[in-house]
Amino acid sequence: MKFGETFMEYLHGEQEGFLDKCSHVEYKRLKKVLKSCRVCRESRDSCPSNEHDDDNGNAQLHHEFCQCEACPLCDQMFFSELMKEASEIAGFFTSRVRHILHLHISTGMQGYLLRFRHCFTNDQQAMVQEGRMLIEYVTMNAIAMRKILKKYDKVHSSVNGRKFKSKMQSERIELLQSPWLIELGAFYMNFNERDGGESNKFFSYDLHSTQPVMTMMLPDSVKLEYNLSCAICLELVFNPYALCCGHLFCKSCACSAASVMIFQGLKAASPESKCPVCRAAGVYGDAVHMLELDLFLKKRCKEYWKERLVAERAEMVKQSKEYWDLQTKFMIGY
CATH class of the missing domain: 3.30.40.10 (Zinc/RING finger domain, C3HC4 (zinc finger))
Structure with a gap:
């Protein structure tokens, strides 16, 4: 199954109610923007030659995509929209994770009241459930961003997609590099291992190797390691x-x-x-x-x-x- 189909299935799956409250990458629409990007007459002079002679001596295009370093159509609609979505996703993710962790590791009178409350309501399971949904939320959106930026560079034969990723890192909205994701992973393992849950569904760890790491499992068996x-x-x-x-x-x-x-x-x-x-x-x-x-x-x-x-x-x-x-x-x- 292609990622676009997987992403749409995720958006309309069992977490649809949760996702209605938050932003997500408009993967399908951004992909349409890239498909609509064609060689335009105004930019032909600045584009590399895409022509070659066939057996009859007629000039043909190698392909229909724009090969210039910058594309006015995409630069106006693509990066501004993606930056807005990345900021909203990072903001929502950070605020929800901070809320969950604040409840889990509260101290003093607030911690006492929360522990007293847990005697009557089992809201810790709800916290873990929300933590699991947040992990899936940030993972799917981060992969969608990476794939759409890779597609941008392929369409335009440019490095602007990679530059945009660097810009997200400098503005601290790169989702998979967020310290709150590491905190959420630690919370997930702390709680699940205490209750005998599946601690390795998303995260695993090796603290006794030369370089201690926490590993996050992404779709398609891709691993992301955090050096501890x-x-x-x-x-x-x-x-x-x-x-x-x-x-x-x-x-x-x-x-x-x-x-x-x-x-x-x-x-x-x-x-x-x-x-x-x-x-x-x-x-x-x-x-x-x-x-x-x-x-x-x-x-x-x-x-x-x-x-x-x-x-x-x-x-x-x-x-x-x-x-x-x-x-x-x-x-x-x-």
């Missing part, structure tokens, strides 16, 4: 934070890279501070604290997690002492 090692200490991430650029670090390592102390947190980082991996600036202020991933690692690497906890607390106490010693000396003019 910190790019600074090269160890399995502890108390992980995902910067706005998507790179994952231990909190202590990220604070060190941003030249702030652990107890101050990443929000104290300067806007000019750059990611140690991609050198993007301004990525610390809205970093995502990966609480669900931290819980996932805590359950499966207990000894390692305890060792890192002791080390981080000791470093935090040391930094706090040094900081307040300096503040005291400054105040008394020493």
Whole structure:
């Protein structure tokens, strides 16, 4: 079955009620836009020659698609529409995942009230069900975007589709690279394994290899791997934070890279501070604290997690002492 048929079947399947509330890629309509893109007289001068002589000496077209680097028809209708859809999908996905995780890992009085509520209502299953639907939602739409962009490049013999993917990454709306997808995967495995569910339907993991990874299964047996090692200490991430650029670090390592102390947190980082991996600036202020991933690692690497906890607390106490010693000396003019 072609992906277009699979995607339409998904849109009109059992999740149709859920999908009516949210945006999705207009795959069929965007594909029609590409099909309607033909060589136009105004752009023939800027297009590579598509002609060759047949046996009778008549010029024929190799094919009917536009071969120019930029196409006015597609550039006006295609990319603007796709960017709007990608932004809406990413926004909806992020807001729903944050809501689910907030309910799952609430602390204090709110956490107590939620646990008390669970004694009377079984809404945790509803949370897992919504999590499963969100995983399918973001996966199907991400694949639809990738396929339609690949089709664009094929039709126009250009790299604009790949450039658009890079633009989505820079604007943090690349769906399959979202830290919230990793958080949702950790939530899904935490809950399902606790209740004896199928933990490997979407996600699997290997935390004891040279490079610890979480693997997401996509349709057609395609695997997408997320590296769970910190790019600074090269160890399995502890108390992980995902910067706005998507790179994952231990909190202590990220604070060190941003030249702030652990107890101050990443929000104290300067806007000019750059990611140690991609050198993007301004990525610390809205970093995502990966609480669900931290819980996932805590359950499966207990000894390692305890060792890192002791080390981080000791470093935090040391930094706090040094900081307040300096503040005291400054105040008394020493």
